Amino acid sequence: MGISILLADDHALIALGIKKILETMPDYEMVGHMQNGREVILYLEKENQVDVLVLDLNMPVMDGMQLLSYLNRNYPDLKKMVLSAHHTQSTMEICRNLGVNGFVGKDACFEAFQEAIEVIADGGEYFQPLSINKNIQNGHRNCLYQKLRVEYSLSDRETEIIQLILNQIETKQIAKNLNLSPLTVKTHRKNIFRKLKVHNVAGLLGLIKEHPGL
CATH class of the missing domain: 3.40.50.2300 (Response regulator)
Known part of the structure; x- marks a missing residue:
């Protein structure tokens, strides 16, 4: 075959x-x-x-x-x-x-x-x-992370972390990459999900899929 x-x-x-x-x-x-x-x-x-x-x-x-x-x-x-x-x-x-x-x-x-x-x-x-x-038509507006930042009033740090989350990077590795404590990263994750009104990564992916214009 x-x-x-x-x-x-x-x-x-x-x-x-x-x-x-x-x-x-x-x-x-x-x-x-x-x-x-x-x-x-x-x-x-x-x-x-x-x-x-x-x-x-x-x-x-x-x-x-x-x-x-x-x-x-x-x-x-x-x-x-x-x-x-x-x-x-x-x-x-x-x-x-x-x-x-x-x-x-x-x-x-x-x-x-x-x-x-x-x-x-x-x-x-x-x-x-x-x-x-x-x-x-879309130009640079197609940058996913920039659109998320503007649409949901994310900080630069939150935008950086959401990019790592979408790249399937675990909390401990995110903390190491950004020189932060795991607790700080968890707090950022909590705030990101609160702003986007989702509960987890699956919810985040669903949000993006439902709004392909992001």
Whole structure:
């Protein structure tokens, strides 16, 4: 068998389209189609071989963001490519922080999808650039952390810490990186979550996903 591709997307038409594309690529094979993140985990726990996981962000039961957080901790070497309609700079940045190797919008052409799969399977990264119009429209405002700082009145230190949190850095390591005590970092985390009106990192990721314009 060639390079194995596992798809996680709850839309049957998308799955059929991906399968048809892969049939035109002799060295690639779609080995499974999962409907949600929980099914992906069950598939991987059975020690099934997967070279590249292609996943959507919006799925029932366990969505893409939740799945990526789990995979980043438990399957860090698995190559992952997001295929999503939410093609924004902030969404791509969050996915990159969660260990994704590539990101392609669902409005991409077949050639872009094929190129992304090939690059990622070969160990590289492929993040589809935003269109020129989107870049002009958004400009530097697409900086996720700057937008969070302005939108929620975060301090420079809180903005720095939230960036480390989104990079999956633990409290002790954050404290070491910033030359702070763990207690001080915990206080900052508490204040950040209070300002953003979330309770944990999952809530923070959900906030960003619900507001892709951040």
